[in-house]
Amino acid sequence: MRTLTWRVTESGGYETSWITLDATTLTAHGRIFGALPDPYWIAYELETDENWTTRRMTVTSDTETSTHHLDLRRDASTHTWTANGTALPWATEALDCDLGLSPLTNTMPVLRHDLHRAPGTHDFLMAWIRVPDLTVVPSLQTYTHLSSNRVRYTSNTFRSDLTYDEAGLVVTYPGMAHRLTDDATDLRER
Numbered sequence: 001m002r003t004l005t006w007r008v009t010e011s012g013g014y015e016t017s018w019i020t021l022d023a024t025t026l027t028a029h030g031r032i033f034g035a036l037p038d039p040y041w042i043a044y045e046l047e048t049d050e051n052w053t054t055r056r057m058t059v060t061s062d063t064e065t066s067t068h069h070l071d072l073r074r075d076a077s078t079h080t081w082t083a084n085g086t087a088l089p090w091a092t093e094a095l096d097c098d099l100g101l102s103p104l105t106n107t108m109p110v111l112r113h114d115l116h117r118a119p120g121t122h123d124f125l126m127a128w129i130r131v132p133d134l135t136v137v138p139s140l141q142t143y144t145h146l147s148s149n150r151v152r153y154t155s156n157t158f159r160s161d162l163t164y165d166e167a168g169l170v171v172t173y174p175g176m177a178h179r180l181t182d183d184a185t186d187l188r189e190r
Contacts, residue, residue, distance in 0.1 A: 004104075004169060006177040011101050011131075012036040015177070019104070021167060024050045026111070028104060032131075038063060040132035044099060049076050052108040053095040054127070061132040070134040072097055072127060081127055083136045090138050091127050098126040098139060103170035103177045106153065106162060115145045116164040 005016045011034035019028040025048050032042040044059045059070040074081050074094075081091035095112075098105045109115070113122050121144040128139035144152040149164045149171075163172040172178045 002167075002169070003181075005180045006103050006170070006173075007180055008032070008034065008101055008103075008177045010036070010176045014180075015102055015104070017104050019169070021169070024052065026052055026107065030102075030104065032102065034101065034131065042099075042131060044102075046097075046099075046104070048108060049074075052111045054097045054108065057097045057099070057129070059099065059129060059134055061134050063132050068132065068134040070129065070136070072129065072136060074127075083127075088127065088136060091125070091136075094125045094127045094138075096124065096126050097136075098128045098141070100129055100131040101176065103162075103173050103179075106170050106173065107164075107168055109141075109143050110151055110164060111168040113143070115143050115151050116149050116166075116168050117145075119145045121145070 002019045004019060005014060008015055013034035015030060015032045017028050017030035027047050029045045034040045041062045042059060047056045049055045054074050057072040061068040070083060072083050079092045081088040096108045109124050113120055124141045126139040126141050127136050129136055139155055141155045146152050146161060150161060151164060152161050160174050162170055165171050
């Protein structure tokens with residue numbers, strides 16, 4: 001297990017995630033604090049199937065005035081997605097969820113195609129989770145290998161050149177976030 005913390009400049013907050021990553025799967029649970037435009041807290045759990053495809057993402061978001069819950073599931077055998085039990089027919093081609101303003105969920109497509117190590121460009125339909133209201137909407141995204149551990153992310157007119165570590169986890173996401181620690185032991189040693 002690795003514990004990673006990112007400073008999320010776009011939300012004026014932080015994300016800490018406890019991640020278990022093996023040869024074909026990823027599980028994680030984390031906490032996010034965002035201050036912009038209004039304060040919110042998020043708790044999540046992510047579980048993938050083989051080949052780093054989303055199986056389930058549960059999220060709870062708290063703001064000053066409301067609490068939202070999301071149970072997002074993907075059935076690999078039928079390629080169907082549900083959000084709190086409601087079918088998402090537009091998502092049958094999607095393999096991944098993408099939690100808004102979270103660098104963690106930029107990991108799965110990169111690992112699946114080894115884009116932090118090998119040339120290639122891949123287009124994806126993502127089940128994008130808007131924060132803090134946790135609405136799930138379609139998001140077309142493209143990931144392009146630039147060089148060792150550097151991948152360009154584009155969606156609509158937005159573009160950012162992300163840096164990954166050897167394990168395929170985001171180190172820097174210019175304009176959005178950067179990692180503060182490599183794991184909990186690094187923080188204790190400083």
